[in-house]
Amino acid sequence: xxxxxxxxxxxxxxxxxxxxxxxxxxxxxxxxxxxxxxxxxxxxxxxxxxxxxxxxxxxxxxxxxxxxxxxxxxxxxxxxxxxxxxxxxxxxxxxxxxxxxxxxxxxxxxxxxxxxxxxxxxxxxxxxxxxxxxxxxxxxxxxxxxxxxxxxxxxxxxxxxxxxxxxxxxxxxxxxxxxxxx
Numbered sequence: 001x002x003x004x005x006x007x008x009x010x011x012x013x014x015x016x017x018x019x020x021x022x023x024x025x026x027x028x029x030x031x032x033x034x035x036x037x038x039x040x041x042x043x044x045x046x047x048x049x050x051x052x053x054x055x056x057x058x059x060x061x062x063x064x065x066x067x068x069x070x071x072x073x074x075x076x077x078x079x080x081x082x083x084x085x086x087x088x089x090x091x092x093x094x095x096x097x098x099x100x101x102x103x104x105x106x107x108x109x110x111x112x113x114x115x116x117x118x119x120x121x122x123x124x125x126x127x128x129x130x131x132x133x134x135x136x137x138x139x140x141x142x143x144x145x146x147x148x149x150x151x152x153x154x155x156x157x158x159x160x161x162x163x164x165x166x167x168x169x170x171x172x173x174x175x176x177x178x179x180x181x182x
Contacts, residue, residue, distance in 0.1 A: 007071065007125055009117045013082055014071035017089070021072065022058035026051070038074050038082040046104040049087045060092065069093065073118060075109065085109040088118055090126065097133030098170075099126045115149040123153060127173045134173065138166040154179045 007014035015021070015036060024032040025045075033040045045054065057070045073086035088103035101122050105115060119137075126132040138161045139146040147169070154176060155169035 007121045009121050011076055011114065012117055012121070013074045013076055014088060014118070014121065015074060017057055017061045017070040017072060019058065019061045022054065022061045022070075025072075026054050026058065033084070036072060036074065036082070036084060038084050039080075040084045041106045041108070043106040043108060044084060046086050046106045048102070048104040053087075057087070057089075064092065073103070073105065073114075075114070085114070086118070088122060090122075090130070094126070094130055094132040099130055099132040099135045101126065101135050101137050111145060115146070116152045119149055119153045123171065123176055127176055132173065134170055135176075136168055136170040138163050138168050140166055 005016040021032065021035055024035055029040050029044065060070055069092060070087070070089035072084055073088050074082035075085045076082055086103060086105035086109070089101070091100040091102065093099070101119070103115065103118055103122070105118075123135055126135045135155075136159065137150055137155060139150065147167075150169045153171065155171045156175075157167060158170040159168045161168040
């Protein structure tokens with residue numbers, strides 16, 4: 001299901017980051033948990049979502065409040081409140097038709113197929129709601145699991161990364177639609 005502020009998969013709920021949520025994330029985990037109506041993983045925040053990244057997300061939430069570009073990743077749990085396990089989204093709206101995506105999960109929830117599920121719903125959002133013509137992602141050569149998540153979602157190594165030492169992956173809307181065709 002996709003609806004402006006929330007994206008859902010079988011196991012995940014992606015809650016759009018608002019300025020209030022981003023401020024709470026920087027200042028008070030208890031307030032963040034209350035606003036999300038969730039528990040916060042003891043290992044919050046995940047790798048690659050340091051304080052600088054969280055401050056950047058706050059700026060983006062203020063600038064793009066009408067468009068959902070950043071999300072908190074919540075694990076749905078039977079009979080319990082959801083658990084905040086990651087962050088995901090886009091580095092703004094598409095530029096020249098290309099949206100750049102990124103995500104990070106806390107370590108104890110990696111290698112369980114959640115990253116693959118997460119990237120799939122981000123692609124759907126980018127192509128169906130953001131009118132992207134392509135989505136790119138950057139990762140590092142040593143992050144094999146991250147590369148596999150991208151490949152499972154149809155990304156191919158393409159282009160040159162602007163990030164030093166990183167490699168760039170991309171999928172076009174045509175490639176994505178072809179993968180989804182029956």
